[in-house]
Amino acid sequence: MAKGIESIFKPYLQPKEVYKxxxxxxxxxxxxxxxxxxxxxxxxSPKAVESLKKAADNVALYPDQTDIRLRQALVDDFQGTLAIEQFLTGNSGSEIIDMLLRAFVNEGDEVIFSNPCFLPYSVFSRWYGAKQVDIRLQDPDYALHLKGILNAITPKTKIVFLTSPNNPTGSYIPKAVLEDFLNAVPKNILIVYDEVYRHFADAPDYVTALSYVKAGHNVIGLNSFSKTYGLAGLRVGYCYTTTTIANYVRLIHKPFLLPLTAIEGAIGALADTxxxxxxxxxxxxxxxxxxxxxxxxxxxxxxxxxxxxxxxxxxxxxxxxxxxxxxxxxxxxxxxxxxxxxxxxxxxxxxxxxxxxxxxxxxxxx
Ligand SMILES: Cc1ncc(COP(=O)(O)O)c(C=O)c1O
Structure with a gap:
């Protein structure tokens, strides 16, 4: 007798592990x-709202097939320090996490993160059958366990998630710690450096991923429009990385991915100094x-x-x-x-x- 539909369900997708x-x-x-x-x-951001309201008049038409206008605005926001092909956009920071997992992770691969941290790293990586490796932040101040992460790397490791400032602890990764890590990590591993709260950081040794991307490390700086720009309901995010990594991930970037309102709202927000x-x-x-x-x-x-x-x-x-x-x-x-x-x-x-x-x-x- 033919087996039921459940027989083709992916065994690693479990209802108890849904992120709400x-x-x-x-x-x-x-x-x-x-x-x-x-x-x-x-x-x-009032400028974002003004821009997206204007865009609403044109939603009968498909947006630009690409996200090139938003990426150009990001180049300007980064004062030309990165090239347009180094940016990727998506329907929120969370969606970009998913996009990266889709691009890099196969069943049986390993993904490292450090609890306490943003839940989607582990939940979304399960959707691709990845093994989650949790190298907890260290008490009492939730410092990154650098050695622990390096020791946990195996030939199956594809992505290491680092978050600075980190959710939910508010802690950050000091520059020297990040640099030690980047210098020691093997070159066939992607570092997703989640910096969605970066604007609020003021520690003198806080750093973003920018200079490390420019130096050619395999790092992605993950950003969102949900926080500083006040656009959580619009669902827009972006990341920047090396041209090699960005062009690879772009292979799975769908045409018309971002709604017109999101593109225009985000462009408006970037200008709202x-x-x-x-x-x-x-x-x-x-x-x-x-x-x-x-x-x-x-x-x-x-x-x-x-x-x-x-x-x-x-x-x-x-x-x-x-x-x-x-x-x-x-x-x-x-x-x-x-x-x-x-x-x-x-x-x-x-x-x-x-x-x-x-x-x-x-x-x-x-
Ligand atoms: C650390 C971290 N990364 C990424 C995100 C994703 O934000 P969004 O999906 O709203 O762009 C959040 C949201 O809370 C977060 O806390």
């Missing part, structure tokens, strides 16, 4: 402050305010280079999250990201941060 992402704001009469998905506290500066200033001021208040409340936190802060909540994580929600504050428990018992809180604007602190004062045990 953060929750939306539930319907409520109460004012809700959403500090759970690291969105922009100021909303969207005032909005970018205001966003970064708001996040940095908010971070300092929250550190001070957490200190006063004796809540343990990890200093962050991103637009969120990881804390050890004063109550069990789910109880803490639910009780904050009763006060209209949404935060994200991050056990799923490999940080059991911890909670990640997005830095909001002044009003949201003040509301958060007053809610914390109400729920914190004496």
């Amino acid at each position: 992402g953060g929750k939306n704001i539930p319907p409520s009469d109460q004012k809700i402050y959403k500090l759970s998905s690291n969105e922009n506290p100021l909303g969207a 005032a909005f970018i500066e205001k966003t970064v200033a708001t996040v940095k001021a908010g971070r300092q305010f929250l550190y001070q208040e957490f200190d006063k409340l004796q809540i343990q936190y990890w200093p962050s280079q991103a637009n969120f802060i990881l804390i050890a909540p004063p109550l069990p994580e789910m109880e803490f999250t639910n009780r904050l929600m009763d006060h209209g504050i949404m935060v994200r428990p991050v056990s799923q990201f490999g940080a059991p018992g911890k909670v990640r809180i997005t830095v909001g604007d002044e009003e949201a941060n003040t509301a958060l602190i007053s809610a914390l004062k109400k729920i914190k045990p004496a």
